[in-house]
Amino acid sequence: MSENKVITMRFRVSVEEQKQIEAKAKSAGLTVSEYVRRVATGQAVAERLPAELRQVITGVANNLNQLTRYAHLRQFDDRAINEILSVLKTALR
Structure with missing residues (x-):
């Protein structure tokens, strides 16, 4: 996505969900924001190989x-x- 991101979305997650999301984002080599955007919009998210x-x-x-x-x-x-x-x-x- 090359468009400027000007809208902030907030949502609640449990501590365990936060850990899972952060771990998956890290595993994919993405920021949490980019990871959530990709998952929410149905884009492919591939884990990087160790x-x-x-x-x-x-x-x-x-x-x-x-x-x-x-x-x-x-x-x-x-x-x-x-x-x-x-x-x-x-x-x-």
Whole structure:
């Protein structure tokens, strides 16, 4: 939403609801205001992946790219491929 926000809305929530809303906003990387606006207007709100999980997924993607490169070049280095597969298996456990 690029329009200026000039209206303030107030509503009551319980302490537990406040904690839940704040936690969900933080998990999505949004301010509470932006989170509530998006939820209330039916916009998508996606949780960000934890940094550790993003790192694992990035590593898996890099390893798959290496395997793809080996396959395209028709270079089948058994040692390198087995090492990459081992890393993938460990990361996916």
